[in-house]
Amino acid sequence: MTENKKQCSVRVHERGDWIGRGYPCPKPAKVERDGKWFCTIKDPEYIKAKRAKERAEADKEGAERHERDALAFAGRKAVRGLTLQELWRVTPELIRKALEEEGK
Numbered sequence: 418m419t420e421n422k423k424q425c426s427v428r429v430h431e432r433g434d435w436i437g438r439g440y441p442c443p444k445p446a447k448v449e450r451d452g453k454w455f456c457t458i459k460d461p462e463y464i465k466a467k468r469a470k471e472r473a474e475a476d477k478e479g480a481e482r483h484e485r486d487a488l489a490f491a492g493r494k495a496v497r498g499l500t501l502q503e504l505w506r507v508t509p510e511l512i513r514k515a516l517e518e519e520g521k
């Protein structure tokens with residue numbers, strides 16, 4: 418009988434444990450990558466996909482913030498007369514509306 422119960426090859430380090438050698442991940446391995454076995458959580462491909470997803474979400478957030486800032490800047494003309502405090506509450510939608518109104 419062959420041993421097919423592989424163990425995850427990743428060593429786990431407790432948060433803040435800088436000097437410890439860590440311990441082998443206790444989870445059973447599910448996937449093989451370049452000859453090494455990994456559980457589903459430590460699977461490099463899974464981590465890569467997770468990071469990519471996180472990055473995409475951060476990019477999206479950044480783009481939205483950028484658009485908001487750009488609109489706030491461009492919209493200053495459209496919302497002139499407002500105080501700085503009022504400007505903080507201005508939404509991109511409000512500025513778009515104001516710009517549309519001015520364009521009429």
Ligand SMILES: [Zn+2]
Binds near residue numbers: 425443444
């Ligand atoms: Zn693992």
